[in-house]
Amino acid sequence: MDVQTHRGNLIMNTTTMAYRNLLKTIHDPDRFMDVIIQPIMFMLMFGYLFGGAIAGNVKNYLPTIVPGILIQTMLSAASGSGSQIREDLDSGVFDRFKSLPMAHIAPLAGQLFADILRLVIATVTCLTTGYLMGWRPVAGFGWIVVSGLLAIFTGWAISWIFALLGLLAKNATTVQSFSLITMMSLSFLSNAFIPIKTLSKTMQVIAYMNPITYVITAIRQILATGSLTHEALLVLIFGFGIVMIFAPLTVWAYDRNN
């Protein structure tokens, strides 16, 4: 008896792989702990420690710090995808994925699509913590959702960069340490926690060169004006650009391992 098969297509393969990664998370919910604990911790620590010093009080500091920590959390969640891919590649199961007649990008894309759930959870945690601390953006709930979506999209686009890194790195530990350094320097050398004006001239140049600064500015503008600003569109276009460049590169790196 023959088994009925048809040539799997890209979307079906990717959906199956995303489902596989979701199953893994459902069986092991600990995988979510980092994206829940980290934003709460940073929000409380930075809010209550520096709120007074930087903005006079905690409440005045929140419009600065909520978008800042939101993007910082996106960066760290995105970097998690890279080490996850590396770990997966080192397990035997990827040999089987490679030996199957399916689209080569599917295992990678599946992982990154499933990781959107991590980004969503991180975003909700972040914004809720901010709300509980007294954050009340003027733009209203609808625009909070829009800013959250923009943050998730940015995080997802960045996760393609970390996916490439995961494929090129020797092991998961290398990816993790590199991710930590990137996450720290990109988020601290930006306007995430402080007004850029307060920095020295050299530091201002660095902060303005940092792409994260523009993402955070875009989110602050959405929340302050209740409209999609020029900056927000720029971030969207830039995000698409990253995916367009890094998706083919990751597939190249994946095939290169042969």
Added chain:
Amino acid sequence: MSVINAIEVSHLTKKFGIKTVVDDVSFNVKQGEVFGLLGPNGAGKTTILRMMTTLLRSNSGNVKIFGHDTLKEGRLARSMFGLTGQYASIDEDISARENLMIFSRLNGLSRSNSKRRTNELLEEFSLVTSADKALKNFSGGMRRRLDLAVSLITRPALIFLDEPTTGLDPRTRTQMWDTIKKLVAQGSTVLLTTQYLDEADQLADRIAVIDHGKLIKIGTPTELKQQVGGTSLNFTVKEIDQVDTAVKLVKDEFDTSIHQNDQQINIKLKKIDQLTPLLVSLQRAKITISNLTVQEPSLDDVFMDLTVGKN
């Protein structure tokens, strides 16, 4: 019309840096055949298998699966075989049923067909009771069975098994052998790598002996054994002062190789006919012997004879 070979490997070579790990290996596997790649650890068996299954690119030479070049028609070639790797190539974090479902879907089965096939395979490989348990609690044998089940989702005509019983206890190993024999009976072509000679002897129609990346010998188990040749005869001389006499006697009267270890004597007979005259001469010389055994050559002898090994 000639039937196409299941696998055609020609002049396959793989270098890692300056080290040549697979050196100009060529062989064909006929349809319906069980073909064994036999060799010590590090001989290059797995590297050859990885090139045949498109997981690794060769430096030169090519592989054809049912006539399709693995480089030029990779996707088509991949759709024709199932692979069970040396390390369990299943997902550790999800259940057996989920593994079968996901791999069915990835193999292009529809959702309902996937469900049906999953249930069939769980049944066939006696995994029904543990289908929804975490794989972390699976025994080595259950893991291998699931691994094999996953390889058989599409009922491929060709199955690659990389050391299918390494690390299994004797009982589960015999079960695995039975499963493989059943596959063969259904008409599948099987290529397996193994370092166990009894396994190759039990399962394979033809064996290629690999050592240091080179193909050394190819043939049926019987042919290989004949090549090493000679029945070996072992006995113990009872009285220690008779040992030298016995050795001299055998050397003088029979032109064979002889090994002596204390009172133990091992003789390679050229023909089994030599046995009776030898025993008669020993008796005439009043030499008492005990623990007499006669051994046909085993694949172990072939292995020791043909391979040098890494150490």
